[in-house]
Amino acid sequence: MRKVYGRPRFLKKRSFHYCAGCGHSIVHRLLAEVIEEMGIHERVVGVNSAGCSVFAYNYLDVDMAEAAHGRGAAVATGMKRAYPEAVVFTYQGDGDLAAIGTAETIHAANRGEKISAIFINNAIYGMTGGQMAPTTLVSMRTTTTPFGRDVMLEGHPLKISEMLALLDGVVYIERTAVNSPAGIRKTKKAIRKSFQTQLDGKGFSLVEILSPCPVNWKMGVAESWQWIDKEMTGVFPLGIIKDTTGNKDAD
Amino acid sequence: MDGNSAVGEAAIRAGCQCYFGYPITPQNELTEYMATHLSRRKGCSFIQAESEISAINMVFGASAVGARSMTSSSSPGMSLKQEGISYLASCELPAVIVNMSRGGPGLGTISAAQSDYFQSTRGGGHGDYRTIVLAPSSVQELADLTHRAFDLADKYRIPVIILGDGMLGQMQEPVDFRHEAPAELPVRSDALRGARGRPSKIVRTCTSNTSEMEELNWSLYRRYQLIEKKETAFETFLVDDAELIVVAFGIAARIAKGAIKSARANGLKVGLARPITLWPFPSGRIKELAATAKCLLVFEMNMGQMLEDVQLALQGQGEVFFYGRPGGVIPTPSEVLRVISRHYYQRGLKKGK
Amino acid sequence: MLIKTIFAGFGGQGVLSMGLNLAEAAMLEGKNVTFLPSYGVEVRGGTANCTVAVSDEEIASPVASAPEFVVAMNQPSLVRFQNQVQSGGVLFYNASLVNPQNPRGDIELVGVPAGEIAEKLDSPKSANMVMLGAFARKTNIVSMDTVAEVLSTILKNKAKLVSINKKALKAGYDLF
Ligand SMILES: Cc1ncc(C[n+]2csc(CCOP(=O)(O)OP(=O)(O)O)c2C)c(N)n1
Ligand code: SF4
Ligand SMILES: [Mg+2]
Numbered sequence: 001m002r003k004v005y006g007r008p009r010f011l012k013k014r015s016f017h018y019c020a021g022c023g024h025s026i027v028h029r030l031l032a033e034v035i036e037e038m039g040i041h042e043r044v045v046g047v048n049s050a051g052c053s054v055f056a057y058n059y060l061d062v063d064m065a066e067a068a069h070g071r072g073a074a075v076a077t078g079m080k081r082a083y084p085e086a087v088v089f090t091y092q093g094d095g096d097l098a099a100i101g102t103a104e105t106i107h108a109a110n111r112g113e114k115i116s117a118i119f120i121n122n123a124i125y126g127m128t129g130g131q132m133a134p135t136t137l138v139s140m141r142t143t144t145t146p147f148g149r150d151v152m153l154e155g156h157p158l159k160i161s162e163m164l165a166l167l168d169g170v171v172y173i174e175r176t177a178v179n180s181p182a183g184i185r186k187t188k189k190a191i192r193k194s195f196q197t198q199l200d201g202k203g204f205s206l207v208e209i210l211s212p213c214p215v216n217w218k219m220g221v222a223e224s225w226q227w228i229d230k231e232m233t234g235v236f237p238l239g240i241i242k243d244t245t246g247n248k249d250a251d
Numbered sequence: 252m253d254g255n256s257a258v259g260e261a262a263i264r265a266g267c268q269c270y271f272g273y274p275i276t277p278q279n280e281l282t283e284y285m286a287t288h289l290s291r292r293k294g295c296s297f298i299q300a301e302s303e304i305s306a307i308n309m310v311f312g313a314s315a316v317g318a319r320s321m322t323s324s325s326s327p328g329m330s331l332k333q334e335g336i337s338y339l340a341s342c343e344l345p346a347v348i349v350n351m352s353r354g355g356p357g358l359g360t361i362s363a364a365q366s367d368y369f370q371s372t373r374g375g376g377h378g379d380y381r382t383i384v385l386a387p388s389s390v391q392e393l394a395d396l397t398h399r400a401f402d403l404a405d406k407y408r409i410p411v412i413i414l415g416d417g418m419l420g421q422m423q424e425p426v427d428f429r430h431e432a433p434a435e436l437p438v439r440s441d442a443l444r445g446a447r448g449r450p451s452k453i454v455r456t457c458t459s460n461t462s463e464m465e466e467l468n469w470s471l472y473r474r475y476q477l478i479e480k481k482e483t484a485f486e487t488f489l490v491d492d493a494e495l496i497v498v499a500f501g502i503a504a505r506i507a508k509g510a511i512k513s514a515r516a517n518g519l520k521v522g523l524a525r526p527i528t529l530w531p532f533p534s535g536r537i538k539e540l541a542a543t544a545k546c547l548l549v550f551e552m553n554m555g556q557m558l559e560d561v562q563l564a565l566q567g568q569g570e571v572f573f574y575g576r577p578g579g580v581i582p583t584p585s586e587v588l589r590v591i592s593r594h595y596y597q598r599g600l601k602k603g604k
Numbered sequence: 605m606l607i608k609t610i611f612a613g614f615g616g617q618g619v620l621s622m623g624l625n626l627a628e629a630a631m632l633e634g635k636n637v638t639f640l641p642s643y644g645v646e647v648r649g650g651t652a653n654c655t656v657a658v659s660d661e662e663i664a665s666p667v668a669s670a671p672e673f674v675v676a677m678n679q680p681s682l683v684r685f686q687n688q689v690q691s692g693g694v695l696f697y698n699a700s701l702v703n704p705q706n707p708r709g710d711i712e713l714v715g716v717p718a719g720e721i722a723e724k725l726d727s728p729k730s731a732n733m734v735m736l737g738a739f740a741r742k743t744n745i746v747s748m749d750t751v752a753e754v755l756s757t758i759l760k761n762k763a764k765l766v767s768i769n770k771k772a773l774k775a776g777y778d779l780f
Contacts, residue, residue, distance in 0.1 A: 050358060054358070066358070068327070068357075068358070069327065069358075070302065095274075099301040099302065100273070100301060100302035100303075102301065125274050127276075128274040128275060128276055128279055129274075129276070129279055131274040131279065131282070131283075131299065132299055134301065143279070143283045143286070144274070144282060144283055144286040144299045145286065145299075146283075146286055146287045147290075147291075153290070153298075154299070276643070277643060361643070417643075418640065418666075421640070421641055421643050422638060422639065422640045422641075422666055423624070423627065423638070423639035423640075423641075424637065424638050424639070424666075425631050425636075425637065505664060505665055505666065506664075506665045506667055508664035508665060509664035509665025509667070509669075510665070511664075512664055581667055582667075583665075583667050583668070583669035584664070584665045584667065584669050585669035585670065586669070
């Protein structure tokens with residue numbers, strides 16, 4: 001009999017601490033698959049960050065270092081500069097990458113650091129219990145916007161990918177979602193392309209992944225998947241935001 | 252009411268007009284309380300900042316224009332605030348800063364710890380400055396000291412730190428709020444409100460003139476001396492006949508008190524000394540107590556930080572033992588009792604009724 | 605008289621609300637109380653517990669070394685806390701989920717089929733209230749009326765929930 005599905009080699013044998021229906025677990029698996037398929041596990045160094053994924057190193061069986069909240073891009077810069085053979089990726093939430101870490105993110109991108117940022121946009125602070133994120137949608141209720149996000153007070157959702165695309169050091173940015181089998185396949189392709197961009201020495205790349213957080217959105221799992229299509233993609237449209245790699249799709 | 256919410260309510264009743272914070276466990280309930288209760292008050296402002304660095308600088312701005320302002324965080328976020336606190340101290344701007352501390356170093360644990368004692372009492376940021384540090388040990392005292400913190404900050408134009416911990420923040424106890432929110436506060440005379448009918452004013456910390464900087468340091472120092480003289484606060488429990496006195500602050504003092512009650516029931520003459528202000532540290536009172544008791548046992552949820560202040564106070568006189576539990580471990584009263592008893596018997600102290 | 609109780613179980617079993625209800629009821633009856641919950645990552649990991657101290661005098665430590673009462677709503681909680689119960693104390697367990705294997709002879713074991721009773725009442729989520737009813741009857745720390753009163757204030761406008769939970773409370777109370 002032919003084995004068609006199994007645990008990726010670089011995913012450790014332990015169960016996730018993530019809530020049921022959480023997008024983090026899907027992306028972890030995709031990362032493990034891509035690393036295995038590209039045969040780069042001996043060169044990969046990951047940077048995980050404060051957020052629900054702070055324990056990502058418990059699952060991904062590659063070298064990883066935990067950065068202080070928001071400082072992932074700076075830590076990854078240090079790694080890549082000191083050890084250029086490494087394939088360096090950061091794994092960051094929206095609060096981490098686009099609030100407290102905005103400066104580090106923008107400047108690493110602007111320097112064209114040859115790193116890959118895996119950016120989980122779930123429109124919320126998951127780990128700390130559901131506060132507003134920079135990517136929280138207008139009118140969305142969170143524990144710190146109990147009356148709904150008000151543009152007069154809290155501004156509009158921050159489109160950091162579109163902002164970063166303006167910078168010359170950035171070569172590839174794509175936004176995907178992990179709320180459907182097709183979306184999951186696209187996400188995997190995007191992660192692979194981002195790693196390839198780094199291997200080719202081209203510059204900074206980022207994959208923004210719209211990811212469900214049913215618990216803090218206070219929804220069922222199926223409902224949260226639909227909500228991404230119905231509400232999130234209107235504000236954060238899917239697709240390639242910038243691609244100057246000259247590569248067609250990596251596969 | 253939980254400790255975090257109690258701080259929020261007490262702050263509003265103290266006339267806090269601005270709160271700026273960034274989420275971090277175990278103090279989120281305070282940020283959330285302000286989002287619900289302060290954000291819609293007339294003349295008040297709540298912002299979830301993009302980082303602790305921004306939050307403390309928003310406080311700097313609000314304080315410069317004369318608003319009673321506050322921020323809060325927990326240990327990792329407090330490290331980020333230190334630069335801002337140094338600037339507040341230098342510009343003599345009042346502010347209230349709450350730290351519901353947790354186990355470190357690094358991201359550490361979210362469980363209660365007292366390992367930010369040095370950071371809080373030694374200024375924390377760069378430069379020669381102090382902040383007043385208040386260490387409550389119950390939800391009621393959190394509320395009372397929050398109110399007091401705003402008054403002290405304005406009175407001495409100084410940042411005041413409330414050093415709580417995760418347990419105090421999360422714990423629920425009954426609270427009485429002794430004040431109603433003021434209708435309107437007078438505007439501080441040094442506030443930047445536009446040079447209307449007066450010469451312009453500046454708030455600054457940078458100078459190329461060293462003697463000017465020395466003078467600022469001297470004037471801060473004189474104020475610190477005044478604070479040491481007037482604002483030191485301290486509590487004791489059963490110390491009069493005590494052979495051994497436990498010195499502890501905050502929640503550790505609470506746990507120690509439970510242990511001391513059991514020790515007394517066993518006939519051990521043990522008392523408690525609890526500094527309420529960690530800076531200014533009640534060195535004089537500690538010295539007096541060390542003279543009446545045979546020995547002191549410093550108990551902290553860290554590896555021995557207040558211990559150094561106790562040793563400094565005693566100047567080598569008197570015997571000091573230490574018991575510390577770092578990392579967010581919360582010892583039970585019976586664990587503390589065992590340590591008390593061990594030292595008590597090893598030291599050959601006399602039992603009483 | 606100082607009495608400490610630890611309530612423990614899975615997240616979602618309503619362990620914290622049991623403790624909070626007891627604490628608020630005791631407060632209404634003029635006692636000193638402290639309520640100390642576990643929080644954060646620990647809760648996401650799936651277990652929750654809280655410590656409630658009730659006393660006529662000022663409460664020194666809100667932490668319990670040897671609680672008079674422990675309420676274990678699931679097996680891991682029983683394992684974790686059974687050795688902490690003070691000698692002469694009582695260990696309540698949710699007999700619908702917990703298999704007591706306590707070798708200690710110096711404490712009383714009280715099994716309450718809270719899960720089953722709640723199922724029978726058609727509200728499996730109110731197993732915690734069945735347990736709280738039984739707990740109130742056995743321990744006499746607070747009166748049943750106060751516990752019910754607290755329920756009504758916590759669940760303000762939700763008359764239906766109040767009535768379901770009160771039924772559950774009473775079912776537990778009437779067990780002994
Ligand atoms: C300096 C500092 N401030 C605050 C925190 C608390 N904190 C941990 S994770 C986090 C944000 C989590 O949100 P996000 O980055 O969107 O990740 P998610 O959990 O949603 O995946 C915060 C504020 C911290 N760890 N360090
Ligand atoms: S809180 Fe949200 S982001 Fe965090 S693990 Fe749960 S579902 Fe995932
Ligand atoms: Mg997020």
